[in-house]
Amino acid sequence: MEGWVEEVRNLLPVTRRSIYMNTGTSGPVPEPALRAEAESERYLSEAGPGSAEALRESGRRLEQVRNDLARFLGSTPDQLAFTQNTSHGMAAVVGGMVWRPGDEVVTSELEHASGLLPFGYLRDRLGVRVRVLRPRDGVRLTPDELREGLSTRTRLICMSHVSYATGARLPVEAAAELARAHGCRLLVDGAQAAGCLPEPLDGLGADFYAGPGQKWLMGPEGTGFLHFAPGAWAVAAPASIAWASVEHEESPAGPLTYRLKASARRFELATISLALFEGLRTATQILEGMGRRTIWERVAALTGRLKEGLAALRDVEVITPMEAERSAGLVAFRLRGLSAPEATRLLAERYQVIGRWVPRPEAVRLSVHFFNTESEVETVLGAVGELTAGAGGS
Template sequence: MLDFAAITAATPGLADGKVFLDSAGSSLPPRIVTDTVIAHLRREADIGGYRAANERFDDLAAVKTSIATLIGATPDTIALSDSATRSWADFAYSVPLRPGDRVLISGADYASNAIAALQRAAATGAVVERIPSDDTGRLDTAALANMLDERVRLVSLQHAPTNGGLVNPVAEATRIAKQAGAIVLLDACQSIGQLPIDVIELGVDALSATGRKWLRGPRGTGFLYVRNELAHTMEPARLDLHSATWTGPTDYRLADGAQRFEFWECDVAARLGLGAAVDYLLELGPDEAYAAVAAGAEYLREAMADLTGVTVRDLGTEHSGIVSFTVDGHDPDQLRDRLAEHAVTVTVSRATSALLDMTERALPAILRASPHYFVSRSDLDRFVATLATLTQR
């Protein structure tokens, strides 16, 4: 069982009675994360960035080991980056495409992924097509099976979208796509740190993730997992002296494994902070943390269902820790700001972030509450009571 008092004490951002419900945006880091980042920045100020990084060489390598432990992988399949978006794009732009090739995305896909896929298709003559959703809003695996042929090169799957509590059937969709020989890239930006992820069980070829959300790491951190057998066949769209070795005037050799997707220059302090965040979750007990997130979100959905004029907008049959909602007669931005005046933090998700899904549902914007395991039931009750006071006069 999670030690809630210890977790709260280790989270400075919870001081002064704040109710923080935006871990789907950028969560509150535990003290060990900020202490790790600040300590390294101070060390850089004392002796310079190169020496400071050399002192932490083994610790930087251990970040990959920790991530690999969390997702059931090996360290050589992990490439560190500055964001989930960077990781997703670095992999997607490295998948060879030719005229007539097909890239499949889902209705839940994030704007950055869709834009990158469209740009890549326009440059290569490939086409981007949408996988239909079923009547619950989940990715329709039967429709996916019917769409597949030898021209499908890449299937983009969204584990949990940015704009609601939907969880897609990743393992089943991956199995179907792989039978047709397609490469499967999973966006785990909203699922890493709040949902169980085992890349072997899921079967995906690659996975992109961020540090700043449910992992409670620093901004400017992320990682890419690439299945080892596939990594050795791929050449990233961009290289440097870390991702490859200059072996002669006109020759170079790619690095082994996922390292070929990394660049040498990086924010060392932030990466050490990411490692501290992953280690904190591993020590806490990932399964207990995941269960606490799920229980908190479900408690909130049930409580909000009783509020007049409030509509919970989450799709699917299995839910993540994101609770999306609208309130009749209230502008989402204005309501977010009024809640902030009462020390309650939520955020707004717009159609520009999840265009296909939100346009189809005629939702220009929704409010998003995302309680992490450090949010108590009394915090959730306070949020619901505050929301009721602000909207039901």
């Protein structure tokens, strides 16, 4: 194991207890980030959270978080709004666009509930038409399939950067080009990509990109972000506003007068947890210390070995594409003769391998981040081999 990997693992107590491969649900928060959270709470408690000094200092520190997060993600502070999670950011975009009956949204069966339910709701409330595309191979939507799904009524495409179900990396750059050509907008669900894939957000061409703090960025739960293409914050106006959305909380011109902030900040409403976001900042600094490219190269090498080893097992079918450029840190697979819930349970109970299973297509899903090791991958392969032998597959 390389020295820097060992150093990071020393900051992650979970690595001493189990083989943690469920970053796709929530990543482990490194010890320095936990300390930053505690120090932040202590500062507020000691200074008095409502004192003029603490209010000023909190505002200053939150802007530092925004700067650091934007730099790491390949965004800019003005393009980034803080959210509580991915779904919050996606809902803010969907709720902020003006919809008319007959408008169309294009999404796909590869999306998480957070990329589908907002549109079922729009359909029922406002008569918006929703096209849920079904990829022909069941794994990865192609640009051609997306093109076929668009019409002159399409207003929004919603696509994950990485499918939570199959682990396939989806063609978001091609989707951005199609959206531009069609005069519609692209909302990307970056839950399984931000902190894992190396591309700067600004280069993807999406109008809106929502992500979590708690997964591959390894920040605390309760943190997330919404990135806008330059100026796109004016396309989806916030569905509602409060004091943090406007330039001057109390305008001398009257109680109903306001000026929205000229940045993504207009999508923020009010008080958020300084401690959680300072924890996220510290976690992001750790990732930045390694570099986006180094993280991705390591994830690609580890997932490559895992997929290759799984594919070589007789009774295992790997669902995630084998190629690194068509996948990310998620690896989904099926075991013949053993249901995915049962296999996931046995991996945890017998081998301390923590993953999850996904329902459509039913599969075991393991998340491999840079802190996982080559020897953990080999242990997983041995464990899956034993499970398939025990299941008595053909």
